[in-house]
Amino acid sequence: ESTRKKLITLLANAKDSFVSGQRLSEELHISRAAIWKHMKALEQEGYQIEGVSRKGYRIVSFPDKMSINTIQWDLHTKWLGQEMYYKNQVDSTQTIAHQLAREGADHGTVVVADEQLKGRGRLHRPWDSQKGKGIWMSLILRPDIEPQRAPQLTLASAVSITRMLEKVCQAEAKIKWPNDIFLNDRKLAGILTEMQAEQDLIEYVIIGMGINVNQVQEDIPLSLQDIATSVKIETGSSFQREALIQDVLKEIETVYDQFMEEGFSAVKPYWEKAAYRIGETVTVKTRNLKWDAVLVGIQEDGALIVEDQSGKREILYSAEIDWKRGIK
């Protein structure tokens, strides 16, 4: 498995040039016959490989379908996603991640699916997870922090997603507290953080993220036509989902490490830079109440600060924000 990964890395790094069989065999410490067998296996996986005698091998095209190989060959993380599960079709990557975590999966384990049949958001709301179009992924984390700080990981992950979108897609996305990513006023991505904890100890946290990537307008379900969007719809370009996954995992790892070392205050400025509708009046909904208030920002611990017409400030740890356009 790791030889396969090294092989793909060598070939992928050479781009369009050929890599000689001799060089592959020296670097991987395997025979020429073994290399040939690996090439056949890669072709089975959907890689198109050209082999020319005396020149060597090169990758002509990567598989359309995502695979662990194509995600991991250019993944430059230290711990996040080094252990990875890829599934064609699942009910929800969250469910699989919970199961793996219960069975003892390592901190940093990642579950990716091409399609979810029962993708879910908060409060059991459904998350549309069409086959082949988006990133449907769950991360297993085992942070040594108090359980009440887990929501800060949602904010940190949101920051990471906006950074990836800016770098890779040149798209300036905004974060709607606490867990949504918006692009041009429509929902592009969502984060679902779930936790297993006992008193003061986090056993594990699952960060689920759904990012709409290559949907065109007709792919968006009727009920979401006015509220959802994709990178493709907004930028006009398609993106290889693997590349986005590689980058977002790298961003999350960087932000997470900083968060663990320096606390949430290290993440807060980045969050503020990407925050949506700060200073504007929105409708705030809690379990029993609904009122208009100005979004002031977040506290040092990530809680939301809102201010009503009389100037009275309130700190919210769990709430929904809405605005007149009727989003959500």
Ligand code: BTX
């Ligand atoms: P949320 O509760 O904030 O948002 C859910 C709401 O968003 C839905 O009620 C609907 O209005 C809208 N919605 C549904 N699907 C989409 C979509 N594809 N794009 C835009 N808007 C949509 C947000 O919850 C958190 C979603 C996390 C999804 C990931 S995917 C990987 C992992 N597995 C899983 O089952 N959930 C997470």
